[in-house]
Amino acid sequence: MAATNVGKVPAKVVGALVDAAVATKDARRVDAVLTVAKRSGGARSYGSAAGSPKLPPSSPQAFQSSLQQCPELPTDDRATETAAALAALACVGFPALAEVAASITGGDAPGPATFTLVADAAAFGADAYLLGGEIA
DSSP: OTTTTOOSOOHHHHHHHHHHHHHTTOHHHHHHHHHHHHHHTHHHHHHHTTSSOOOOOSSHHHHHHHHHTSOOOOOOOHHHHHHHHHHHHHHHHHHHHHHHHHHHHTOOOOOHHHHHHHHHHHHHHHHHHHTTTOOO
């Protein structure tokens, strides 16, 4: 491209060259293609081709058709993730809070076995509640 001084190179041509270079699985060839594309200005057109989003179709039928062609959204179960994070925080935070409270009041904090038992019971209860009483 740069050696022949072809001027502005279309983004599809640069994309095809990059794809062909990547298909060879030779890093030096990919580097050579990208270097030549950069020197000729083709890399700029290749990189800016996807920079501007396209407007959605104006007709409702075409819009619905384009929506149906989109891939499915992944499932997102934030409630379960948040509950698990809060449970982990409680398992670490309650013993630390008990130690601080015991040092302030001058009393003895419950032992780690007590908190482990309480945490296990809470985890079992949360699991049974989230599964609706079913055993998985």
